[in-house]
Amino acid sequence: MDVQETAELSPADRRALFDRSGGVEDARGTAHEIIDRVREEGDSALRAYATEFDGCEIGNIEITAEAARAADEIDPELKAHIETAAENIRAFHETQLPEDWRQSFDGRELGRRFRPIERVGVYTPGGTASYPSSALMGIIPADVAGVDHIAVATPPAKTLDTTTLAAIHIAGADSVYQSGGAQAIAALAYGTETVSATEKIVGPGNRFVTAAKAEVQGDVEIDVLAGPSELVVVADETADPALVAADMIAQAEHDPDAAVVAVTDDAALATAITDAIDAQTGNRAREEIIRESFAGDASGVFLTRSLSEAVLFAEEYAPEHLSIQADDEEALLERIDSAGSVFLGPYTPVAAGDYATGTNHVLPTNGRARVTGGLSVETFLRSTTVQRLDRAALSDLRATITTLAETEGLEAHAASIDQRFEE
Ligand SMILES: NC(=O)c1ccc[n+]([C@@H]2O[C@H](COP(=O)([O-])OP(=O)(O)OC[C@H]3O[C@@H](n4cnc5c(N)ncnc54)[C@H](O)[C@@H]3O)[C@@H](O)[C@H]2O)c1
Ligand SMILES: N[C@H](CO)Cc1c[nH]c[nH+]1
Ligand SMILES: [Zn+2]
Missing domain, CATH: 3.40.50.1980 (Nitrogenase molybdenum iron protein domain)
Structure with a gap:
């Protein structure tokens, strides 16, 4: 596996990275x-x-x-x-x-x-x-x-x-x-x-x-259309390449269409991550699926010119899972809005959330994290609004309602207000 410099990605490469509709x-x-x-x-x-x-x-x-x-x-x-x-x-x-x-x-x-x-x-x-x-x-x-x-x-x-x-x-x-x-x-x-x-x-x-x-x-x-698993790891020079690789391989083993990415501003770390992926993949039971995932257009190890660019890359990818393995994870998190679930620091592997921390693992994929979150209690609730006005409150709004109703040509709406004030 080679490290790719994000500055050298063609528009077509970027489209392939950011389109993960999985067939x-x-x-x-x-x-x-x-x-x-x-x-x-x-x-x-x-x-x-x-x-x-x-x-x-x-x-x-x-x-x-x-x-x-x-x-x-x-x-x-x-x-x-x-x-x-x-x-x-x-x-x-x-x-x-x-x-x-x-x-x-x-x-x-x-x-x-x-x-x-x-x-x-x-x-x-x-x-x-x-x-x-x-x-x-x-x-x-x-x-x-x-x-x-x-x-x-x-x-x-x-x-x-x-x-x-x-x-x-x-x-x-x-x-x-x-x-x-x-x-x-x-x-x-x-x-x-x-x-x-x-x-x-x-x-x-x-x-x-x-x-x-x-x-x-x-x-x-x-609910959300949750497709093949995705992970983006944003890492700086303090990250352990073996752990970054392990987290990527774990999500890659789900599906040949799984999309797994590491993005960093540190060239030595990027190379070490690719080496660790190569070293660990052969030991895994689902080796074939993992190799296919890594070969996919939406997967890879990417080198940016700065850590800020790495965070921007993750934000644009809008992954199902985002892992931040860096010196100041909280500061980087501040600049992320689009991710299904975020995992901070070296002791928070994605697999922990997959099974047992308590958060939900049914999360938006294929960039849907830009507009929605994962499964939650709210997924199973409907909300109803309730209102009650007294005479004074309706009177305060009377002119606003009747004017707007008449503007819309809905005379009966206005009448339903006025009738309540007829002597
Ligand atoms: N996002 C999440 O939270 C999450 C969690 C777990 C699994 N997953 C994903 O769910 C997926 C599970 O896939 P799976 O295939 O193992 O199980 P699945 O239960 O989704 O699909 C199995 C069914 O697919 C149907 N099928 C198979 N081949 C078919 C064909 N050629 N034509 C029509 N129907 C066919 C069969 O009816 C079979 O019962 C994986 O992509 C995995 O990554 C996602
Ligand atoms: N990582 C999957 C969601 O993308 C969920 C899962 C189930 N089992 C293990 N992992
Ligand atoms: Zn998983």
Whole structure:
């Protein structure tokens, strides 16, 4: 791997770096066909796709009881660790519960109230790897928000993935279905004989899952489109190149489309990071996937002329994860607005947040951090404004309202105010 100087990047190189859509557009056609078939054929389509894409002949689509049993039967030590992660995630998300409020604004009593969405669908990925942690990240915020019915879909497997099923149960799911990919999103959006339709669908997945979420958007709400993992590490000469490389390799192992970047103003560090990546990759179990991620257009080790430029580069990239490994991390953080989740200092590896610190790991990718954050309790709440005026407060506003209503040609609006003052 070579170090690239950002000053030498062509406009095309920059476009490739900052476009990380991961083939989702190409999957839209397939997702559309799958969704149509699930809407027409229901459960039998889910079974047919389980055979075609997952190589599984499934009997029951609903496996809620199996998830409860898995939580009783998995190794107690593993269960204790899942519970530790779950507790930390719950504690962090409980701080996000907003309180209803009312306040007087010159006699106008105005406020907001927050209520959970009633029925949500949480997709838990499970095609090429098993993701009990993603089950916790999707389900716990919904549970904290007070969602009445949490339905979870996860791909079928020849042997049930008891760890993921246990995590799904521990996190607080109400119904669990074995279905993956676009067909699962269709079932959660429109319902089948077995799966009842939900009102909002959340959770990460591969390009078929993401394309399907984009397709059903409008009929149901969806969360952020969370695609393949991304990491930018901003490092100065104080960073340990082996740790920077380790964090990059960790995110690279998720997916060949994962995008991993280090950016620094220190030439010696940049070279040391590339050497450390080469040295460590061969020791990793998912070596092939890691190599493909590093070969991607959106990955690399970059050298800038100053640390300020490195921070600007990270800001423009707007990564899912940003790690700052530098002398004064807080000062650099001050200049960052666009990142899904920020990890400060050498003892805060991204993998810690992936599993157990308590923050959510379902985060915006492909530059969406410019406009949104990751999954949170708010994802599962709707807000309603409330107001009450007395006669004096309405009288104070009477002329403003009626003038604006008449300006808009909406005479009945003005009349509805005036009528209240007729003797
Ligand atoms: N952002 C996050 O928080 C986060 C967390 C965990 C995982 N992820 C990402 O989620 C993704 C998981 O991907 P995955 O594939 O392992 O699991 P997945 O559950 O997303 O997808 C598996 C499903 O894809 C469908 N599928 C596979 N090939 C298909 C084809 N050719 N045509 C139509 N459908 C097909 C199958 O139905 C299968 O059940 C990875 O990209 C990973 O990086 C992201
Ligand atoms: N890094 C992933 C989000 O991009 C989340 C994850 C799940 N398991 C391990 N990591
Ligand atoms: Zn991860």
